Amino acid sequence: MTAPDYDQRIEHWKTALHQNGYRVTQPRLQVIRILAESEIPLTPQEIYQLSLGLDSPPGIASVYRTLEMLDDLGLIQQIHQPSGCHAICPAVEGHKHLLICTSCGQMRVVEGNEAVSEYIRMIEEQTGYQVEEHLLQLFGICQNCS
Amino acid sequence: MTAPDYDQRIEHWKTALHQNGYRVTQPRLQVIRILAESEIPLTPQEIYQLSLGLDSPPGIASVYRTLEMLDDLGLIQQIHQPSGCHAICPAVEGHKHLLICTSCGQMRVVEGNEAVSEYIRMIEEQTGYQVEEHLLQLFGICQNCS
């Protein structure tokens, strides 16, 4: 992230805090700066560890509180690493995508993923990345619940 | 899941345990049955809570151990709910997909998702679900790392 983009993001976030009645405090700024300048996703613990290098680092509780606030404001988002999460279901044979009802939790497997494969080939050309894995999960309302 | 499908999955899993030198024990069977008959993703804690209704329920440690084994055998997979995970990054404006390097962690935003929107429209027609949200994350190797 280039310097002006970085500064702009910080300003954007500070404005968002103001506009929503939150105070712009040192601990919050420290967390925000760490997030804004990182090129990789960070866990709360990692953010806290990084903050320890600063002058008067925030307490761990403030790191969590700040993240909750930023999440409420829609300024951050969760990254779901393939290794990370908790809920478990029987494995689907081969690579299929899952469709989960946000009302009843019912889950079904979606057939046919040529469209996605095509999309990924395009991404590879566009970015030079070699895409090895993907996570696609669809959330919605099933026929029962609607 | 219909009864024969259910029985078949149980048998499949028992066979997999045998073939990989694992013993088919009561605690493992209890966890396996709970997983096989659930229509919704479950957390380890939820599985444990459900097991408490059984005759001689497994200890919580055995629940975790069984899940680790099933994961090693590729019989279960993680579900990443939008609310669930830990790593955090600045939010991307609008809905974009993320491409994350599994080597250095570098992350970039992928432009253009018409292909995915089209795919989702197809899914909606096919399933009757009303898809409200989706999670698509691509994992691979960036140009630097390859």
Added chain:
DNA sequence: AACCTTACTGATAATAATTATCATTATCAT
């Protein structure tokens, strides 16, 4: 069917992550 080896278990302690509590402090509108 009884025996034997040892993988597996339950109970519990240890570790790690997250949230709650509360007296003190720093922000910011006035």
Added chain:
DNA sequence: ATGATAATGATAATTATTATCAGTAAGGTT
């Protein structure tokens, strides 16, 4: 500059996960 109070740090409490270890049960052998 002042004052009301939102926010903080320190710490306790809670929750989730992993490690330890003596006792148990699975399953091959006889």
